[in-house]
Structure formats: C-alpha cells, structure tokens
Amino acid sequence: xxxxxxxxxxxxxxxxxxxxxxxxxxxxxxxxxxxxxxxxxxxxxxxxxxxxxxxxxxxxxxxxxxxxxxxxxxxxxxxxxxxxxxxxxxxxxxxxxxxxxxxxxxxxxxxxxxxxxxxxxxxxxxxxxxxxxxxxxxxxxxxxxxxxxxx
Numbered sequence: 001x002x003x004x005x006x007x008x009x010x011x012x013x014x015x016x017x018x019x020x021x022x023x024x025x026x027x028x029x030x031x032x033x034x035x036x037x038x039x040x041x042x043x044x045x046x047x048x049x050x051x052x053x054x055x056x057x058x059x060x061x062x063x064x065x066x067x068x069x070x071x072x073x074x075x076x077x078x079x080x081x082x083x084x085x086x087x088x089x090x091x092x093x094x095x096x097x098x099x100x101x102x103x104x105x106x107x108x109x110x111x112x113x114x115x116x117x118x119x120x121x122x123x124x125x126x127x128x129x130x131x132x133x134x135x136x137x138x139x140x141x142x143x144x145x146x147x148x149x150x151x
Contacts, residue, residue: 001049001051003058005046005051005055006056006059007122008122008125010058010059010063010066011092011122012031013031014067014095014098015091015094015095016031017063018094024060024064025060025064028059037050062099062102062107065107069102070098073098073101073105074098077098077101079142080138080139090127092126093127096126099119101139103115104116104139104146112146112147116136116139116140116143119135119139123135
C-alpha cells in the first residue's frame, strides 16, 4: 500500500466519522477488522492491500488528528470556501479537505504541495471536476495565506 492509498483510507475514515458517533479509534478498529476490510475490496481497490504498520500508524495519526482539530480545520475551510456554507460541501469533499489541511498544518514530512495534489487527486476520484477545481482553489488560497503569515 502506498502513502496515497493510506491517505485515501484515512479520508474514508474521516468521512465515516461524520455519520457515526464512534471515536476515531472505534472507527479504525471496525474498518480494519479483517472480514470487513476484505469485503470492502470488492467495492474499492484501495482495500485490496492491507496497510503496513507504518502506514497504519499514519492513517491513525491523521484520523485522530483531524478529529482533534476538526473545529479549527473547518474554520479554515469555511474561511476559504468563499460563497459556500460548510454544510453545502459534500461530506467526502470535506473529509478530503480536512485531511489536506491537517497534513499542511501538522505533518512535518508532507510538503504543502504534496498535500494539495493528493487531495485534488483523491477528490477527482470521487467527485465531479467542478468540485476538484473548488478544492484546489480552497487549498491554494489557504496555502498562500499560510505562507504569507509565516513571512
């Protein structure tokens, strides 16, 4: 499994947390249960290979980190989603955006450009092209503002 696939798995779990009252640990444990995970392989090729321990640690850190910083991350999404109410953005798009912003802010070994590109590609897999442009715009504006604030 590649880190891109681990990101996709993390985005699925972040998405799932919007629908359940599970903790991140509970969602991860239930999704990673062998029978359930293997059954998902028939629906999505990202589940054909199980993550390594290192990849699973990354998934866990991202899912737990997004949950911990969700309010802060959602404020950033709302700030840069000009003209859009956060509730109008699809749950999967929000999950992908949350993951990218979390990576930009809190994961030191992921360059900003990589986080943005990975989010754009992940969005392209699940959403319409119009949404992909929307996501790219939000993340580009967020990254520019973050860079300017550090200068």
